[in-house]
Amino acid sequence: MELLDNLVFGFSVSLTLQNILFCFLGVLVGTLIGVLPGIGPPATVAMLLPATFYLSPVPALIMLAGIYYGAQYGGSTTAILVNMPGESSSVVTCLDGYQMARKGRAGAALAIAALASLFAGTMATLLIAIASPPLSRLALKFLAAEYFSLMVLGLVGSIVLAHGSLLKAVAMVFLGLLLGLIGTDINSGAERFTFDVPMLGDGIGFVVVAMGLFGLAEILANLEKRDRRQIDPSIGTLMPTREEFRLAWPATLRGTTIGAILGVLPGGGALLASFGAYAFEKKISRDPSRFGKGAVEGVAAPESANNAGAQTSFIPLLTLGIPGNPVMALMIGAMMIQGISPGPQVMTQQPELFWGVITSMWLGNVMLVIINLPMIGIWVRLLKVPYRLLFPSILLFCAIGVYSLNNSGFEVGLAALFGLMGYVFYKLGCEPAPLVLGFILGPLMEENLRRAMLLSHGDPLVFVQRPISAVLLLMAAALLLLVVLPVFRKTREQAFKEAA
Amino acid sequence: MAMQWMRVAALAFLSVFATASFAQQYPSRPIKILVSIPPGGAPDIAARLIAQKMSESVGQPVVIDNKPGANGNVAGDAMAKAAPDGYTLMLAGDSLIVINPHIYAKMPFDTLKDVAPVASIASNQFFLSVNPSVQAKTLPEFVELAKKTKPAIPFASGGNGSQHHLGMEMFKQRAGIDLTHVPYRGGGPAGNATVAGETMVVLAGASNAGLLRAGKLRGLATTGKTRSPLFPDIPTVGEFYPGYEVTIWLGLFAPAGTPEPVLARLRDEVNKALSQRDLAEKLNVTGALQPLITTPAEFVALIRHDHEKYGKVVRDVGAKAD
Numbered sequence: 001m002e003l004l005d006n007l008v009f010g011f012s013v014s015l016t017l018q019n020i021l022f023c024f025l026g027v028l029v030g031t032l033i034g035v036l037p038g039i040g041p042p043a044t045v046a047m048l049l050p051a052t053f054y055l056s057p058v059p060a061l062i063m064l065a066g067i068y069y070g071a072q073y074g075g076s077t078t079a080i081l082v083n084m085p086g087e088s089s090s091v092v093t094c095l096d097g098y099q100m101a102r103k104g105r106a107g108a109a110l111a112i113a114a115l116a117s118l119f120a121g122t123m124a125t126l127l128i129a130i131a132s133p134p135l136s137r138l139a140l141k142f143l144a145a146e147y148f149s150l151m152v153l154g155l156v157g158s159i160v161l162a163h164g165s166l167l168k169a170v171a172m173v174f175l176g177l178l179l180g181l182i183g184t185d186i187n188s189g190a191e192r193f194t195f196d197v198p199m200l201g202d203g204i205g206f207v208v209v210a211m212g213l214f215g216l217a218e219i220l221a222n223l224e225k226r227d228r229r230q231i232d233p234s235i236g237t238l239m240p241t242r243e244e245f246r247l248a249w250p251a252t253l254r255g256t257t258i259g260a261i262l263g264v265l266p267g268g269g270a271l272l273a274s275f276g277a278y279a280f281e282k283k284i285s286r287d288p289s290r291f292g293k294g295a296v297e298g299v300a301a302p303e304s305a306n307n308a309g310a311q312t313s314f315i316p317l318l319t320l321g322i323p324g325n326p327v328m329a330l331m332i333g334a335m336m337i338q339g340i341s342p343g344p345q346v347m348t349q350q351p352e353l354f355w356g357v358i359t360s361m362w363l364g365n366v367m368l369v370i371i372n373l374p375m376i377g378i379w380v381r382l383l384k385v386p387y388r389l390l391f392p393s394i395l396l397f398c399a400i401g402v403y404s405l406n407n408s409g410f411e412v413g414l415a416a417l418f419g420l421m422g423y424v425f426y427k428l429g430c431e432p433a434p435l436v437l438g439f440i441l442g443p444l445m446e447e448n449l450r451r452a453m454l455l456s457h458g459d460p461l462v463f464v465q466r467p468i469s470a471v472l473l474l475m476a477a478a479l480l481l482l483v484v485l486p487v488f489r490k491t492r493e494q495a496f497k498e499a500a
Numbered sequence: 501m502a503m504q505w506m507r508v509a510a511l512a513f514l515s516v517f518a519t520a521s522f523a524q525q526y527p528s529r530p531i532k533i534l535v536s537i538p539p540g541g542a543p544d545i546a547a548r549l550i551a552q553k554m555s556e557s558v559g560q561p562v563v564i565d566n567k568p569g570a571n572g573n574v575a576g577d578a579m580a581k582a583a584p585d586g587y588t589l590m591l592a593g594d595s596l597i598v599i600n601p602h603i604y605a606k607m608p609f610d611t612l613k614d615v616a617p618v619a620s621i622a623s624n625q626f627f628l629s630v631n632p633s634v635q636a637k638t639l640p641e642f643v644e645l646a647k648k649t650k651p652a653i654p655f656a657s658g659g660n661g662s663q664h665h666l667g668m669e670m671f672k673q674r675a676g677i678d679l680t681h682v683p684y685r686g687g688g689p690a691g692n693a694t695v696a697g698e699t700m701v702v703l704a705g706a707s708n709a710g711l712l713r714a715g716k717l718r719g720l721a722t723t724g725k726t727r728s729p730l731f732p733d734i735p736t737v738g739e740f741y742p743g744y745e746v747t748i749w750l751g752l753f754a755p756a757g758t759p760e761p762v763l764a765r766l767r768d769e770v771n772k773a774l775s776q777r778d779l780a781e782k783l784n785v786t787g788a789l790q791p792l793i794t795t796p797a798e799f800v801a802l803i804r805h806d807h808e809k810y811g812k813v814v815r816d817v818g819a820k821a822d
Binding site for chain 2: 140143144184185186187188189196198199201202341345406407408447451453454457
């Protein structure tokens with residue numbers, strides 16, 4: 001069994017003392033930021049990027065991955081106990097989770113959320129292990145033309161799946177593409193939009209953009225919200241009743257499936273997964289009116305879905321080197337800082353990295369259940385730390401993190417600028433995710449476009465003559481067509497509205 | 501201009517008085533070495549190895565300050581404008597000093613006039629290698645093949661205006677062949693693309709040594725003056741085209757105007773460090789680097805020679821970054 005061999009090999013990597021430690025650190029930090037409303041995984045991963053430079057690649061990526069799926073666990077705690085989403089992906093958990101808490105079933109809701117997440121995490125880990133090798137074998141056939149078409153698909157996908165106005169999503173992608181143009185063009189060697197500032201010669205650093213748009217902007221946006229948190233300390237018994245179990249497990253199964261699928265899509269991930277699963281659960285329920293009043297399925301489905309989605313979004317990253325969402329884009333940044341160029345060759349050239357990270361996810365999920373259930377009291381207390389103490393310290397770490405990348409004060413200023421931009425976007429209701437994807441995919445797309453054209457001696461037909469490239473372009477065209485069709489547009493808006 | 505002259509005059513005036521006592525005290529505080537790449541690459545490791553040896557022998561900490569950006573121009577500019585007192589130095593590759601001035605329309609500083617060479621540190625060479633599916637087994641066979649193939653065989657480089665690119669252009673001129681230039685982001689990705697068969701030929705350095713050793717690339721020639729000690733079976737390009745040589749090197753630099761006794765002291769320290777065996781071994785492991793010990797006159801001559809050599813090929817192929 002090749003799969004078994006791979007998993008055993010992976011565990012031999014992830015079960016070393018150092019890697020267990022960093023996995024634990026990751027899920028602990030993940031839970032922490034998950035519990036705290038306001039600060040999310042993209043911001044945290046962005047802040048910790050500079051620190052990972054001092055680690056070797058395997059523990060660095062294990063830790064960063066732990067933060068992402070760990071946050072999915074922590075987010076539900078706040079949602080259930082305080083009726084505030086600790087994470088954007090636990091928004092829907094508030095609806096029924098908090099109602100369960102008000103009925104005195106807070107403990108049961110927490111337990112169901114954690115166990116559903118564990119189940120989903122286990123399944124998603126297996127799915128990654130099964131699906132990745134054949135996918136990356138396919139991806140090894142990818143040359144410049146295929147990469148170009150894949151990135152077109154990725155960008156179109158990020159537009160379709162962005163929630164909110166389509167027009168705004170398109171605008172953000174293009175803004176990202178423009179920002180990505182800054183710096184030296186590798187094909188011609190010409191500098192673009194650098195205004196003779198040598199610091200811009202290599203373009204704007206990804207960490208700078210991410211830290212500003214996600215980290216700093218999130219803090220700014222939170223500052224204007226009133227700090228109104230009422231914590232009900234009574235959690236009650238953690239044990240769900242038999243009836244609750246009976247309702248929860250099929251919902252968990254469905255949530256896991258939906259989450260796993262939506263996680264793989266470009267632009268997908270935990271957020272989309274939880275919304276999708278909740279909407280689906282409500283639709284197929286015999287009595288939809290129970291939802292919003294403490295329905296167990298309304299906790300189990302989105303919580304399993306967000307965890308499954310968080311993990312399966314690693315599939316395109318690890319097999320194709322294409323980030324599906326901002327956190328994955330940050331992971332690419334982390335890999336590139338470590339001198340690893342993300343792509344299908346990672347699996348063969350760095351098997352310890354690939355299988356180590358995958359198996360660490362299962363390990364992390366087990367740790368998370370322990371961290372989140374018996375230790376729930378600690379997290380509840382954490383919810384009482386006032387923002388006026390929390391935010392200045394986060395800001396300080398952001399500044400240190402950006403500075404330490406290139407020892408450049410200029411970049412700290414630039415990050416602050418992007419922080420302001422991010423705040424404006426927040427006010428305008430523009431999601432930064434498509435911008436970040438445009439920013440990271442744009443330069444790669446251009447590079448591959450021009451390389452493919454050079455190799456084909458200027459013949460643009462190469463993109464449709466190569467079968468994989470043609471299929472990818474067709475898929476992108478189909479997606480675009482869907483978006484323009486009024487029927488789909490309504491459904492899309494409906495789906496986001498219903499969940500919100 | 502007048503200001504500049506006054507600065508130089510003032511410095512010269514001051515240095516006459518300061519030199520005697522200054523050189524005895526030097527160094528009385530930590531020395532900073534700017535490095536033009538982020539931590540972790542071969543030049544950075546080389547800088548850290550040298551810095552460690554130097555701080556042991558001069559009794560002051562020698563610290564590394566990474567200032568990457570614009571192919572080294574950011575670090576070079578910071579160094580050139582620092583006080584010429586021997587406390588701000590820069591470790592840089594040859595490309596910053598001898599190629600950047602030809603490809604940047606606006607250089608923030610003059611790499612010959614604003615920079616005082618301290619000492620050469622290490623050198624290595626490029627490998628000219630092909631995808632194993634290419635028929636040619638030797639360099640002459642490859643030249644024959646390239647002459648027959650239409651459209652031209654694609655070659656991978658580490659970027660437009662990079663040493664890989666310019667080295668290959670010089671080879672094309674010498675061999676009288678045409679190849680299509682396909683730039684990648686550095687020698688590593690260029691080598692990978694050639695393994696994958698996207699391009700057929702690649703000219704790159706230490707980053708491709710692993711691929712050569714694993715047989716994923718077939719080495720046809722190396723570009724140094726002598727064969728690479730790592731691959732003694734691969735001939736040099738110069739064995740077929742006498743006079744062709746692309747040797748890449750690292751050097752230590754100080755701001756122009758640094759007092760000569762200070763430069764001499766630093767040069768001694770660098771050369772002392774380079775002659776230690778363990779350092780040489782570590783340099784070899786990190787980037788296939790060979791220690792390069794030169795006299796001041798030899799180092800200056802090397803810089804002038806390479807500056808002219810690359811200037812000519814840049815003018816010929818019209819590479820620029822502006």
